[in-house]
Amino acid sequence: MSLWRLLFGVVVAAVAFVSSAVAHEIRPAYLQIDEMAAKRYKVVWRTPMLSGMRLPIVLRFPESVRNVTGPAERDLPDSLVQTRVIETDGGGLAGERVEFVGLQATITDVLVRVHLLDGTVETTMIHPSEPWIDFAATRSPLAAARVYFVSGFQHILLGIDHLLFVFGLLFIVRSRWMLVKTITAFTVAHSITLAVATLGKVEIPALPLNAMIALSILFLGPEIVRVWRGQTSFTIRHPWIVSFAFGLLHGFGFASGLTSLGLPQGDIPFALLMFNLGVEAGQLAFVGLILLMIAALKSIEIRLPRGLELMPAYVVGMLGAYWTVDRIVVMFGGVA
Numbered sequence: 001m002s003l004w005r006l007l008f009g010v011v012v013a014a015v016a017f018v019s020s021a022v023a024h025e026i027r028p029a030y031l032q033i034d035e036m037a038a039k040r041y042k043v044v045w046r047t048p049m050l051s052g053m054r055l056p057i058v059l060r061f062p063e064s065v066r067n068v069t070g071p072a073e074r075d076l077p078d079s080l081v082q083t084r085v086i087e088t089d090g091g092g093l094a095g096e097r098v099e100f101v102g103l104q105a106t107i108t109d110v111l112v113r114v115h116l117l118d119g120t121v122e123t124t125m126i127h128p129s130e131p132w133i134d135f136a137a138t139r140s141p142l143a144a145a146r147v148y149f150v151s152g153f154q155h156i157l158l159g160i161d162h163l164l165f166v167f168g169l170l171f172i173v174r175s176r177w178m179l180v181k182t183i184t185a186f187t188v189a190h191s192i193t194l195a196v197a198t199l200g201k202v203e204i205p206a207l208p209l210n211a212m213i214a215l216s217i218l219f220l221g222p223e224i225v226r227v228w229r230g231q232t233s234f235t236i237r238h239p240w241i242v243s244f245a246f247g248l249l250h251g252f253g254f255a256s257g258l259t260s261l262g263l264p265q266g267d268i269p270f271a272l273l274m275f276n277l278g279v280e281a282g283q284l285a286f287v288g289l290i291l292l293m294i295a296a297l298k299s300i301e302i303r304l305p306r307g308l309e310l311m312p313a314y315v316v317g318m319l320g321a322y323w324t325v326d327r328i329v330v331m332f333g334g335v336a
Contacts, residue, residue, distance in 0.1 A: 152278025189247025197255035214323035221317025
């Protein structure tokens, strides 16, 4: 158990230095291009907002492209949407490059979806390291599957609050079988709410949701202390039930990474499946890494003072409390 405590202390101490902004999901930008007629396209360009400011990413088309209609802007709570119609010379966008100026200075990706008249749908993810897209290559359905899978994988690995909750659960379970039940319950629960939220069946406002997710982390702190003190509670006896309940909540948080893209309804089932598989792969990779680290260190005997052994649980509680207060302040119009 001492190794668990030491590792937990190291990880939590590192998380303590992460700003509250990192605890919020990083939402990608979204570009949709629909071919309306030969050489004519409808363009929808959606850029996320960060702390009330639009990310400084500018869409740049080649010189052969001209606007048929000027950009019509629409403000959303978490993004700014521009819609326009463009025309091209020559053979349309085939062989052309569209650049995302300023993307290289951010940590934001861009999901690009192109729908052509012949029914071809191309989906790709653009990263800051290569802030452009070339329309020469034809992408297969496997490429689109990879885009959504990787997006889900990255979403959970960048979701510090989600990972901290899963990590805290590991210190409440007392057997391998209970660990399997607890992680499975969390997976089933957030898969359910991820699906219903993405399909538009249920919707929870983002600000209250973020506050409740932070509160779930705060909840774990006292429970971990009880475990270390040899006490018991409903959570300690039945961690899989608590995991399922809070998993429903976290699933709505995962859904924000997909619904914020504004995908067409026809694309959502396939995107949902691959995104969810990516989330599960990321979660299992995280849990597996922690268990491997414990196995690698099991031969080391380290004894810490009682105060230091209990400190990680209090740090988890304080992080959960800080994020809860911070998000409540934001929810009621304060400054983050």
